[in-house]
Amino acid sequence: EAGVTQFPSHSVIEKGQTVTLRCDPISGHDNLYWYRRVMGKEIKFLLHFVKESKQDESGMPNNRFLAERTGGTYSTLKVQPAELEDSGVYFCASSQAPVGVGILMNTEAFFGQGTRLTVV
Amino acid sequence: AQTVTQSQPEMSVQEAETVTLSCTYDTSESDYYLFWYKQPPSRQMILVIRQEAYKQQNATENRFSVNFQKAAKSFSLKISDSQLGDAAMYFCAYRSAYPENRDDKIIFGKGTRLHILP
Numbered sequence: 143e144a145g146v147t148q149f150p151s152h153s154v155i156e157k158g159q160t161v162t163l164r165c166d167p168i169s170g171h172d173n174l175y176w177y178r179r180v181m182g183k184e185i186k187f188l189l190h191f192v193k194e195s196k197q198d199e200s201g202m203p204n205n206r207f208l209a210e211r212t213g214g215t216y217s218t219l220k221v222q223p224a225e226l227e228d229s230g231v232y233f234c235a236s237s238q239a240p241v242g243v244g245i246l247m248n249t250e251a252f253f254g255q256g257t258r259l260t261v262v
Numbered sequence: 263a264q265t266v267t268q269s270q271p272e273m274s275v276q277e278a279e280t281v282t283l284s285c286t287y288d289t290s291e292s293d294y295y296l297f298w299y300k301q302p303p304s305r306q307m308i309l310v311i312r313q314e315a316y317k318q319q320n321a322t323e324n325r326f327s328v329n330f331q332k333a334a335k336s337f338s339l340k341i342s343d344s345q346l347g348d349a350a351m352y353f354c355a356y357r358s359a360y361p362e363n364r365d366d367k368i369i370f371g372k373g374t375r376l377h378i379l380p
Contacts, residue, residue, distance in 0.1 A: 177370075182372075184371055184372040186370075201367075253308075
């Protein structure tokens with residue numbers, strides 16, 4: 143079974159340019175998450191999709207970041223225009239839908255290998 | 263809001279020895295999950311071990327085991343018989359167990375970089 147895949151693995155762009163990151167979750171996983179790790183800091187949650195809907199986007203830093211998940215399959219995360227502080231590793235993760243209500247849900251989230259974004 | 267704290271930015275251990283990585287967390291919830299993820303140089307995030315808060319028994323996975331102290335909100339990872347392939351960044355993580363709250367994002371600590379000395 144294919145895991146979560148992210149593209150590109152590494153991107154170097156100039157400040158002010160646009161970059162689009164892509165994540166292909168595991169087939170059948172309704173939940174898709176974006177996380178970011180800035181050098182030396184903790185991994186921060188960005189947003190959560192359930193199918194094509196944004197369940198929680200409380201972690202998105204500002205309106206320069208736009209995430210989409212058309213058709214509930216792959217997701218893109220666009221940064222426009224990129225700033226120096228956007229540099230970091232962007233992780234995508236997916237998991238199956240929760241099973242039932244009040245039942246402890248399936249918890250394992252599978253991560254991609256990340257995209258290292260460097261803004262110069 | 264929940265928080266996860268890893269107070270050891272880096273650690274080193276001699277090959278074949280045992281090492282313990284510390285993690286503490288803060289939450290007001292009674293049911294949750296705790297994880298240790300490993301991130302080797304390849305950057306792939308790999309789930310090492312998982313603990314359900316309602317279980318008193320500490321989780322074990324081969325050479326990896328945890329010491330889960332719910333009252334103290336402590337969740338340390340012990341790696342026995344350390345191997346060179348264990349060298350990686352280790353992240354402690356928390357996730358709520360209440361799907362009806364729709365708050366199921368994973369909260370990570372800052373990580374501990376583990377070096378294995380040959």
